[in-house]
Amino acid sequence: MLDDQDRRLLRYWQAEPSLSPGELAERCGMTPGRAARRLARMEEEGIVEGVGAVVNWPALGYAVEVSLRVTLDKTQGNAFDSFLEAARKVPEVIEVQTFLGRVDVRLSIIARDMAHYQQIYRSQILSLPHIADIEALMHVARIKSEQTLPL
Incomplete structure (x- = not known):
């Protein structure tokens, strides 16, 4: 270690x-x-996974961030795999997390403005497979975002 x-x-x-x-x-x-x-x-050993740039999305014109909590229709055997494969292909989805519990997946989406978000939501998100329910949470402020560990 x-x-x-x-x-x-x-x-x-x-x-x-x-x-x-x-x-x-x-x-x-x-x-x-x-x-x-x-x-x-x-x-x-996989302790360090690489060094990269941190992109300031608002500086590039992406002013809207929305977190979508998705519940999948788990009556289909491949619901998770199909959904995750399709969600990865949406360019504006910058993070995908899976959970145990009522919510199955959380997607973080960035958009230039609300009109752009609505276009992404209607044309790309709603067409993702096996969605049973979606709850949208509008990002207001990032209070803490830490990638470092207390070593």
Whole structure:
């Protein structure tokens, strides 16, 4: 599992993902080679799944975010698989989560405005297979969105 040096590397990298391996190694008090080997091992083990850019959707003109809680018609044996396969193909669906309980799936949808959302909802969401019920929740504000772990 992770030792103190691994945790230190991850803490610094989470705080500043733009650090070069050399800068990261320096802050952690180890050689660049050792830091690189540890990071490569953590990637191979699936602890680190990659480094990416965080896109500011509103800056690109996507001002509306809606969360749809979907209950599926589970009388069909392949309801989950068919629904998830189709939902993944909708470009404006930025997140899909599955649950146990009354709600089966949650979709996060982004749109430029309410008219665009309505167009997505009517033409793409309502045509998804095996929907029994949908509840829409309009996103008002993101109070906390954290991807880092307390290491």
